[in-house]
Amino acid sequence: MADYIVRATAANAQIRAFAATTREMVETARAHHNTSPVVTAALGRLLTAGSMMGSMLKGEKDLLTLQVHGSGPMKGMTVTADAHANVKGYANVPQVILPANDKGKLDVAGAVGIGFMNVIKDLGLKEPYIGQTVLQTSEIAEDLTYYFATSEQVPSSVGLGVLMEKDNTVKQAGGFIIQLMPFADEEVIAQLEENLSKVNSVTALLDAGNTPEQILDILLGNLGVEIVDTISTQFYCNCTKERVTKAIVSIGKKDIQEMIQDNKPIEVNCHFCNTQYTFSVDELKEILKQARG
Numbered sequence: 001m002a003d004y005i006v007r008a009t010a011a012n013a014q015i016r017a018f019a020a021t022t023r024e025m026v027e028t029a030r031a032h033h034n035t036s037p038v039v040t041a042a043l044g045r046l047l048t049a050g051s052m053m054g055s056m057l058k059g060e061k062d063l064l065t066l067q068v069h070g071s072g073p074m075k076g077m078t079v080t081a082d083a084h085a086n087v088k089g090y091a092n093v094p095q096v097i098l099p100a101n102d103k104g105k106l107d108v109a110g111a112v113g114i115g116f117m118n119v120i121k122d123l124g125l126k127e128p129y130i131g132q133t134v135l136q137t138s139e140i141a142e143d144l145t146y147y148f149a150t151s152e153q154v155p156s157s158v159g160l161g162v163l164m165e166k167d168n169t170v171k172q173a174g175g176f177i178i179q180l181m182p183f184a185d186e187e188v189i190a191q192l193e194e195n196l197s198k199v200n201s202v203t204a205l206l207d208a209g210n211t212p213e214q215i216l217d218i219l220l221g222n223l224g225v226e227i228v229d230t231i232s233t234q235f236y237c238n239c240t241k242e243r244v245t246k247a248i249v250s251i252g253k254k255d256i257q258e259m260i261q262d263n264k265p266i267e268v269n270c271h272f273c274n275t276q277y278t279f280s281v282d283e284l285k286e287i288l289k290q291a292r293g
Contacts, residue, residue, distance in 0.1 A: 072113025
């Protein structure tokens with residue numbers, strides 16, 4: 001089943017909610033970057049969050065970037081999403097091997113380490129909006145819960161999960177974001193808190209076969225949940241050889257001339273999807289004609 005996000009409201013629009021299933025997206029990222037299980041889990045959580053947060057963007061060309069910088073062996077990761085919930089991302093160090101944490105789970109917090117998260121929204125204005133928060137647990141979901149509360153002043157609950165198969169492919173991935181509107185009354189808040197306290201983990205919900213719609217029903221069913229719409233989401237990188245050519249043009253004639261003098265083809269790697277683009281010496285000579293300075 002293809003990945004998708006469900007958007008919903010509950011309690012007469014006092015709550016807005018998102019839930020996603022993202023197994024294919026996270027498996028695509030794992031395959032592209034050859035990530036170890038703990039890195040797959042960390043990057044998968046951030047990609048899932050990015051897809052739902054991207055779907056919150058209003059403008060057709062708006063872009064969201066999530067950057068995690070940490071002291072752990074993974075060194076950090078970056079995810080970018082657009083308003084159509086297309087996401088791409090990478091970990092700085094894709095291969096990290098760590099023992100399980102004290103709960104017997106993949107040690108995402110250990111891989112990420114102590115650090116901070118940037119949330120960058122490019123809304124077509126002169127300057128992008130940048131929110132920065134210190135990582136609270138380095139487990140990603142709790143860090144985003146803290147970000148929403150402090151930077152956007154929106155009380156939220158974020159749940160994210162990635163479950164791996166024994167052969168290190170992705171078995172399940174998904175998550176939810178539930179947000180309280182400013183006019184939410186005390187009874188609704190209390191009921192939501194009670195509902196959330198009964199949920200063990202996102203991966204347990206997904207592994208039990210629950211769809212995003214069913215997850216929202218478990219979390220919000222007694223608060224009158226209403227599905228607003230469903231959006232497909234995917235790992236998608238918009239890099240092309242043409243775009244990479246433009247990037248080479250921009251470095252200037254002197255550097256391109258030096259590449260040509262080496263008399264060897266060059267390889268350019270896309271960080272986001274790990275695609276290699278090769279340019280022959282003849283291609284570099286053509287690029288030189290387009291370059292300035």
